[in-house]
Structure formats: C-alpha cells, structure tokens
Amino acid sequence: MPPAAASAGPAPADLLPPVVDQVATALDGRFDQARAMALVRFMDQYWRLAGNPGFNATIDHIKGELTAAGFADGAEDPRTPHVWVESYPAPSPGWNDTVGTVAVQGAHGQAGTVVLSRAGQRNALCINSFSTPSGGITARLVDVGDGSRSSDYAGRDLRGAIVLGDAEASTLWDEAVVGHGAAGVISTALGVYVRPEDANSSERTPRDQWNVLQWNRIPYDPVRKGFGFKATPKAAATLRRLLAAGPVTLHVTVQSTFTSGPDRTLIAEIPGTTRPAERIVMAAHVQEPGANDDASGCATLLGLATALRQAIAAGSVPRPARTLTFMWVDEVRGSRQWLQDHPDEAAGVQYMLSLDMTGEDTAKTGGTFLIEKGPDPSATWPRPSDPHTLWYHAGDAAPRLKGSLLNDLHLAVCQRYGRRTGWVVRTNPYEGGSDHTVYIEAGIPALLNWHFPDRYYHTNLDRPDKTSPLEMQRVAGATATTALLLASATPAQALAVAKVIAAAAGDRLALETRQGADIIGAAADPAEARVEEQEVMDAWRVWYIEALGSVRRLPVTPADPALTSFIDAAIAKLER
Numbered sequence: 216m217p218p219a220a221a222s223a224g225p226a227p228a229d230l231l232p233p234v235v236d237q238v239a240t241a242l243d244g245r246f247d248q249a250r251a252m253a254l255v256r257f258m259d260q261y262w263r264l265a266g267n268p269g270f271n272a273t274i275d276h277i278k279g280e281l282t283a284a285g286f287a288d289g290a291e292d293p294r295t296p297h298v299w300v301e302s303y304p305a306p307s308p309g310w311n312d313t314v315g316t317v318a319v320q321g322a323h324g325q326a327g328t329v330v331l332s333r334a335g336q337r338n339a340l341c342i343n344s345f346s347t348p349s350g351g352i353t354a355r356l357v358d359v360g361d362g363s364r365s366s367d368y369a370g371r372d373l374r375g376a377i378v379l380g381d382a383e384a385s386t387l388w389d390e391a392v393v394g395h396g397a398a399g400v401i402s403t404a405l406g407v408y409v410r411p412e413d414a415n416s417s418e419r420t421p422r423d424q425w426n427v428l429q430w431n432r433i434p435y436d437p438v439r440k441g442f443g444f445k446a447t448p449k450a451a452a453t454l455r456r457l458l459a460a461g462p463v464t465l466h467v468t469v470q471s472t473f474t475s476g477p478d479r480t481l482i483a484e485i486p487g488t489t490r491p492a493e494r495i496v497m498a499a500h501v502q503e504p505g506a507n508d509d510a511s512g513c514a515t516l517l518g519l520a521t522a523l524r525q526a527i528a529a530g531s532v533p534r535p536a537r538t539l540t541f542m543w544v545d546e547v548r549g550s551r552q553w554l555q556d557h558p559d560e561a562a563g564v565q566y567m568l569s570l571d572m573t574g575e576d577t578a579k580t581g582g583t584f585l586i587e588k589g590p591d592p593s594a595t596w597p598r599p600s601d602p603h604t605l606w607y608h609a610g611d612a613a614p615r616l617k618g619s620l621l622n623d624l625h626l627a628v629c630q631r632y633g634r635r636t637g638w639v640v641r642t643n644p645y646e647g648g649s650d651h652t653v654y655i656e657a658g659i660p661a662l663l664n665w666h667f668p669d670r671y672y673h674t675n676l677d678r679p680d681k682t683s684p685l686e687m688q689r690v691a692g693a694t695a696t697t698a699l700l701l702a703s704a705t706p707a708q709a710l711a712v713a714k715v716i717a718a719a720a721g722d723r724l725a726l727e728t729r730q731g732a733d734i735i736g737a738a739a740d741p742a743e744a745r746v747e748e749q750e751v752m753d754a755w756r757v758w759y760i761e762a763l764g765s766v767r768r769l770p771v772t773p774a775d776p777a778l779t780s781f782i783d784a785a786i787a788k789l790e791r
C-alpha cells in the first residue's frame with residue numbers, strides 16, 4: 216500500500232467531497248448486524264452448489280428479505296426498487312451429500328474407528344462423489360505418497376483400492392481411479408496458509424487446525440461412480456500410522472444426490488432517476504459452503520442494499536441518477552451469463568464492485584480487509600510496495616491495463632471510513648478469480664472487496680464463529696458510499712474525485728521514484744534495471760492519464776468548465 220505521506224500534498228482521503236461522510240453515516244446507522252448474521256447462519260446450514268437445494272433456498276431466502284425491505288417482487292413499475300430471479304441451464308449437475316464416512320476396519324485393534332465423517336468434519340466428502348451401495352464398501356488402503364507423478368503409481372495393483380495421497384483429489388482421481396481402477400481417493404492437500412505447521416508459528420494458533428481440511432471436488436464421472444475425500448492432518452496421520460504397522464482396510468459409506476435443476480441469479484435494482492441505463496453493479500457469490508466465503512459477501516450485499524433503500528426512502532441520501540444493481544450469483548458463471556444475456560444493459564455498466572469474503576473476524580482468520588485493485592501497473596511489474604497475497608498464482612497472465620478512477624476512489628473512501636473507525640484497509644495487485652474478473656475481461660472497471668490470508672479459507676472450519684458483523688457493516692458502508700457517489704456525482708463532487716486521483720497519481724510517482732532508485736541501486740545490472748524502471752514509470756503515467764480522463768464521464772450532468780480545466784491541467788502535468 217502506498218504510504219499516505221509519499222508526497223507533500225494532502226492525502227487522497229482528505230480530498231473526498233463532503234457527501235462521502237454524510238452517506239457513510241446514514242448507511243452505518245441502517246446496517247442491520249443481526250440480520251446479516253442471520254443470513255450467514257442460514258446459508259451455513261448448506262453446502263451451496265448451483266442447482267442444489269441449499270443454493271436455491273439461499274436465493275429464495277435473500278429474495279424474501281429484499282421484498283420485506285421494500286423491493287417490489289418483479290418489475291411492474293421499473294422506476295421503483297425491485298427484485299427478480301433469472302434462470303439458465305446449469306452446465307453440470309447439482310450435487311448434495313447426506314452421508315460421507317471413512318472408518319478403519321480390521322487394523323490392529325482399531326476396528327470401527329471413524330476418521331472422517333460429515334458430522335465430524337462436515338466437508339470431507341468431495342463434490343461429485345457417488346453413493347456407495349447401501350451398507351457401504353470395504354476396501355484396502357494404499358498410500359501413494361505424493362501422488363502427483365505417474366511414477367508414484369507405476370507397477371502397483373490399485374484395482375478396487377482406496378488411494379491415499381498428498382496431491383489434490385482430482386489429480387489422485389485421474390491417476391488412481393481412471394488410470395488404475397481404484398474405487399476412490401483420499402487427498403491430504405492443504406494450502407500453505409491453512410497448514411498447522413505454518414499456523415503454529417503464531418501464538419494465536421487454534422488447536423483446531425489439526426482438524427482442518429480444504430474441501431474440493433473430483434470430476435463428475437457417471438461411468439466410474441467413485442468417491443473422493445479430503446483428509447484432515449489428524450486423519451492423514453492416523454491412517455499413515457496404521458499403515459506403518461501393517462495392511463489397513465477401510466469401510467466407506469457415501470450417500471449423495473445429483474440434481475438437474477437450472478442455475479439461478481438473484482437481481483435487485485434501485486433504478487436511476489435520470490440515467491437509468493447506466494449501471495453500477497455489485498455482486499456476491501452464493502455457491503460454496505463457507506460462512507466467510509461467501510455467505511458473508513451475500514449478507515454484506517443484502518445489508519447494503521436494504522440500508523441504501525431505506526436511506527434513500529427517508530431522504531437521508533440522494534436518489535441515484537444511475538441505476539444500482541445488486542446480484543447474488545453462481546460465481547463467475549452467473550456474471551458471465553448476465554453479461555451475455557443482457558448485451559444492452561451490459562453496455563451501460565460503468566463500474567463493478569465484487570464482494571467475496573467480506574466478513575472475516577480478522578483476529579481469528581489472520582488477514583486484513585483488502586481491496587484487490589483492478590489491473591494497474593503493480594499487477595504487471597512486481598513492486599515491493601504492492602505485494603501479492605498467498606492466494607496468487609505467479610505466472611498468471613498479466614491483464615490488459617486501462618486506467619480508471621475506481622481503485623483510488625474506493626481506497627480513499629475506505630481509508631476515510633477506516634480513519635473514523637480504526638478499520639484496517641490494505642490493497643493488493645490484481646489477481647483475479649472472482650466475479651470482478653468477468654467484468655474486467657469485458658473492459659469494465661471492477662475491483663474486489665475481500666480479506667486474506669484467512670487460515671480457514673475453503674475449509675470445513677469456515678463457520679459463522681469466524682465472521683464479524685462489524686466487518687460486514689464496514690465493507691457495506693464503504694462500498695455503498697463509493698457506489699452511490701459513482702451513481703450520482705455532481706460536477707462539483709466529480710471535481711473533488713479528480714483531485715483525489717491527481718493526489719494519488721502524485722503519491723504513486725513519488726513512491727515509484729523512491730523505490731525505483733532502491734531497485735536500481737541493488738541491481739546486478741543497474742543499466743538494465745534503469746530501463747525497466749523507466750518502463751514502470753511510463754506505465755504509471757499513462758495509467759493515471761487514463762484514470763484522470765475517466766473522471767470526465769463521472770458527473771451525471773454535463774461537465775462544467777472547472778472540472779474540465781482541472782483534469783486538463785492534471786493530465787498536462789503528468790505528460791511533462
């Protein structure tokens with residue numbers, strides 16, 4: 216994150232228009248923390264997957280909350296806030312589980328010991344696992360060790376066996392079940408940020424990390440009809456300790472169902488007064504089993520939509536000139552489908568804000584609130600000031616850069632909010648992977664509100680006790696404030712935003728000059744480093760010239776001379 220005092224001028228957050236504090240205060244008082252937690256708990260009952268009962272119950276439940284809060288069901292009068300559901304064919308069957316148990320049988324006095332179960336570990340069974348015959352199956356356990364290389368399997372008789380390995384479940388599946396006729400697999404794979412040995416370095420290490428697993432899927436395979444499990448470190452250690460003493464036989468019981476229903480998207484809108492075809496989109500994904508990922512995003516979005524609706528109805532905040540659109544989707548797929556199905560509406564989308572993992576209780580999960588910025592030069596060139604998160608897969612294609620006001624405006628709004636409340640706000644370069652990616656690929660400026668690292672990410676322990684309603688309220692307040700400003704900026708407010716962007720540009724160039732000099736000074740080949748640093752500096756200049764230019768389109772009434780001349784002068788300064 217660029218330090219606030221990088222250049223001599225005022226910090227971007229000081230330059231925001233006064234309406235920002237007004238809106239934030241009006242929304243803060245209207246965010247219903249108890250309702251947000253009630254939705255998190257409701258969704259926590261289910262492993263939500265497109266087309267399955269938990270996914271559909273969630274869509275219906277949120278729709279009910281929105282209609283109770285004054286959103287009209289359907290769109291008889293398109294000028295009033297309304298809510299509706301869109302359906303489209305799911306590309307693969309929905310899946311639901313009721314039983315998934317692995318028990319040790321016939322091993323050295325350990326008969327009947329359950330090592331993994333739905334009651335004990337919740338999400339141990341992999342998505343797309345088929346039911347076993349009633350009464351379950353009994354099979355020998357074979358440990359292939361790492362399991363990611365073909366040589367781990369060579370010359371071994373795995374027919375009908377259950378294969379234990381450290382590779383991801385789908386890798387084990389391809390090698391062991393498809394390649395060697397195994398009945399099923401047990402994977403011990405666990406991300407670095409949730410492993411107990413890493414968590415142990417912190418004094419706050421929860422003991423439950425030995426009972427953690429990262430849920431996952433195996434390929435849908437109606438021919439082999441096998442199963443997969445994810446093991447906790449404790450279960451993996453138990454199985455390997457028993458194998459060290461002799462042969463192990465497991466008893467596995469699975470009961471699951473596949474559904475063929477459609478995929479669904481819930482959409483609510485507060486229509487714009489004078490520019491209804493121009494939209495600001497906010498989205499959260501429904502699928503996945505987690506409380507933070509992403510029941511918290513769904514609850515944050517519900518809370519901000521209802522708070523905005525109430526504040527507008529009470530006259531505490533202006534009615535937006537542009538339309539505010541709220542979507543609860545099947546991640547990525549639902550966003551892509553909406554853009555495809557509504558080309559006219561899609562062409563009018565000005566900005567998009569994604570809400571994914573917005574409710575972390577940071578004292579428990581470990582990471583802070585993050586704004587994942589839309590692609591800027593820090594996504595293309597590694598900068599010491601802008602570290603990637605542990606989630607990032609190095610080598611992913613760098614996205615096309617196009618400067619926009621969105622990153623710095625939302626950061627300034629969050630920082631201003633944080634200053635009043637002690638909220639910690641950081642940023643990370645673009646990494647992709649949630650709904651903002653779809654909009655960015657469509658050329659629409661977008662960013663992600665999230666938290667990372669999270670030692671419970673994609674695990675069975677991502678439950679409501681790891682979420683914070685206050686954190687959701689903060690993300691909701693800041694996101695709604697940014698969205699409302701984007702949807703209703705007057706020329707005077709747009710001028711303030713132009714000053715925010717100009718200040719951010721000044722801070723960034725000062726920061727890059729400083730850290731560029733350090734990089735050149737430490738380089739083995741300073742001449743080469745100098746060339747690259749010049750490239751980085753040029754990229755930031757171009758990016759900020761475009762970002763300042765994007766403010767011209769922000770006001771909802773024609774731009775006035777004061778705004779135009781400020782932007783012209785700020786751009787001329789960057790071009791020098």
Ligand SMILES: [Zn+2]
Pocket residue numbers: 500503508509571572649
């Ligand atoms: Zn997510």
